[in-house]
Amino acid sequence: MILLLKAFIMGIVEGLTEFLPISSTGHLIIVGDLIGFKGSSFNVMFEIVIQLGAILAVVFYYRKKIFDSILNILPGRWGFNLWFKMFIAFIPSAVIGVLLNNYIEAHLFSSFTVAIALVLGGILMILVENIFGRYGMDDMDNTSIGQSFLIGVAQCLSLFPGMSRSASTIMGGLVAGLSARAAAEFSFFLAIPTMFGATVFSLHKGISSMTSLEWQALGVGFVMSFIVALFAVDKFLSYLGKHSLKSFAYYRIVVGVLMIVLITAGIVK
Numbered sequence: 679m680i681l682l683l684k685a686f687i688m689g690i691v692e693g694l695t696e697f698l699p700i701s702s703t704g705h706l707i708i709v710g711d712l713i714g715f716k717g718s719s720f721n722v723m724f725e726i727v728i729q730l731g732a733i734l735a736v737v738f739y740y741r742k743k744i745f746d747s748i749l750n751i752l753p754g755r756w757g758f759n760l761w762f763k764m765f766i767a768f769i770p771s772a773v774i775g776v777l778l779n780n781y782i783e784a785h786l787f788s789s790f791t792v793a794i795a796l797v798l799g800g801i802l803m804i805l806v807e808n809i810f811g812r813y814g815m816d817d818m819d820n821t822s823i824g825q826s827f828l829i830g831v832a833q834c835l836s837l838f839p840g841m842s843r844s845a846s847t848i849m850g851g852l853v854a855g856l857s858a859r860a861a862a863e864f865s866f867f868l869a870i871p872t873m874f875g876a877t878v879f880s881l882h883k884g885i886s887s888m889t890s891l892e893w894q895a896l897g898v899g900f901v902m903s904f905i906v907a908l909f910a911v912d913k914f915l916s917y918l919g920k921h922s923l924k925s926f927a928y929y930r931i932v933v934g935v936l937m938i939v940l941i942t943a944g945i946v947k
Contacts, residue, residue: 681895684715689728689899693906696732697866697914699803699845699926700933704792707839708937711789711946720892722783726880727896731903733873736866738904739911756819760867766823767830767847767864768871774834775876786839790941795840796934803927806849807858811922814857818864825854829864833872840934843869848923859918866911 691709695702706725710716737744750757775782785791815821821829832850836843844865851861888896940946 681891682898684713685724685895685899686902687713688715688724689731689902690906692725692728692899692903693732693735693908694910696729696903696907697736697844697862697869697911699799699842699848699923700930701792701796701799701840701842701845702729702732704796704840704842707787707792708789708933720888722787723880724892724896724899727877728899728903729873730877731900732907733869735904735907736869736911739908740866760819763821763823763826764868764871767826767833767868768875770827770830771833771837771872772875775837776879778837779879782837782839789937789946791838792840793934793937793941795838796930796937799835799841799845800927800930800934803845803849803923803930806852807923807927810852810855811858813855814852814860815855816857816860818856818860818867821854821856821860821864825851825856826864828854829861829868833868843872845926845930858923859915862915862918 688706688709691705692702695705703725707716710721710725715721747757747760751761752758829847829850832853833843833847835841835846835849844862847865847868848858848861851864852858854861856864937946
């Protein structure tokens with residue numbers, strides 16, 4: 679029951695943070711440290727797999743557009759162009775992620791590294807929005823192949839836990855010439871192949887050793903992340919229509935600095 683309760687909490691955290699530019703992985707690591715959900719190979723896999731629940735919330739939220747894109751998937755049609763651009767953007771982080779996955783899991787999944795990334799990422803968000811955030815294309819469907827690749831390169835920053843996949847791709851979108859809302863929508867669609875790939879890769883590594891209780895915990899976390907993320911996506915897009923990203927950047931910096939202080943004082947390990 680304790681494991682299922684922890685999975686329930688982690689699912690809520692994942693759903694709330696996956697699409698906000700504040701790092702879902704970072705928050706999962708920090709909350710996992712606070713509630714004692716850490717250390718085993720299952721915990722690392724759990725944190726990756728439940729992200730798929732949040733991604734399915736995006737699939738459901740954009741179900742009409744996704745369905746229409748599938749109906750127009752032939753070369754030359756808009757659906758083919760949409761998913762080809764997602765594929766181009768997916769390539770950089772997929773290649774680097776496979777090459778560095780073992781090193782990242784072994785050395786970078788800690789509250790301290792996350793805290794550093796939260797602070798640095800927050801500062802970078804402020805700089806990028808100040809320089810590139812005044813103008814931007816409002817329709818993500820008009821993104822070019824070159825812009826898509828640039829966003830994909832920016833997504834590589836998210837391989838460092840705490841940087842945030844959402845923040846990295848939104849910043850990449852701003853640099854590429856998209857508005858914050860269009861960059862966020864591009865980020866949502868790019869998350870679909872990215873997180874499906876990461877989930878399959880992670881499950882392939884650890885599925886054979888999972889116990890019945892761990893399967894139940896994975897199910898609880900998965901369902902909760904889907905439900906909460908469905909609510910968070912809509913609210914985030916509405917927020918971007920009226921506000922800047924700076925509030926998220928300030929939040930990252932405050933949380934990161936607080937975590938560094940707590941870790942340095944020995945209160946959090």
